[in-house]
Amino acid sequence: MIVDGKIKLYDNITKNRSGRDEDKAKFHVGQKVKLKEDIVNDGTYPFAPVGSLMMKKESIGYITDMGDFLQVIRVYEVHFFGTDAEVDKIGCREHELEAMEAYIDEIEEERRIIKEHRERMQRENKNQI
Numbered sequence: 001m002i003v004d005g006k007i008k009l010y011d012n013i014t015k016n017r018s019g020r021d022e023d024k025a026k027f028h029v030g031q032k033v034k035l036k037e038d039i040v041n042d043g044t045y046p047f048a049p050v051g052s053l054m055m056k057k058e059s060i061g062y063i064t065d066m067g068d069f070l071q072v073i074r075v076y077e078v079h080f081f082g083t084d085a086e087v088d089k090i091g092c093r094e095h096e097l098e099a100m101e102a103y104i105d106e107i108e109e110e111r112r113i114i115k116e117h118r119e120r121m122q123r124e125n126k127n128q129i
Contacts, residue, residue, distance in 0.1 A: 027063050027076055032100040035059045039090055048086065055090050059083055060100060067091075 027033060039055040041048045048054070061080035069075050075091040 025066060025074060026094045027066075027097060027099060028103045028105075029063050029065065030106075031063050031103050033061060033063060033076075033078060033092075033097045034100050035061075035092070035096060036098050037096055039092065039096065044091065045087070054087065055080055055083065055085050059085075061088075061090075064089065 035055060035057050038053055038057045041050055041052045041054050043050045045054065059080050061078040063076050064079045065077040067075050067077070074094060076094070076097065077089055078092050078097070079089050081088070
């Protein structure tokens with residue numbers, strides 16, 4: 001048998017979580033997040049039984065990567081530190097996560113600083129002439 005008939009793969013609770021995610025990601029790589037609910041194995045982790053606890057609610061981690069499942073469901077790879085869980089990197093959905101800090105786009109921040117520096121240097125050069 002390929003699928004165990006006792007395992008429920010789809011239900012009314014999770015069906016609303018399976019639609020297409022927004023085009024823009026809610027979280028970003030490097031951002032600190034906290035779990036809003038327990039994460040249990042939905043069958044995507046092959047080394048633990050389906051339904052087993054993977055990571056406890058309130059665990060804190062950092063987003064290390066983002067990907068798409070079936071090209072419509074955004075999954076965040078979150079690295080959790082200091083837990084006694086079997087694995088420390090778990091795939092999470094947006095509804096399972098809460099931001100612990102505001103996201104700062106470091107590239108845009110650096111561009112802003114460089115632009116301000118250039119403008120300041122141009123003003124100083126004009127004043128010297």
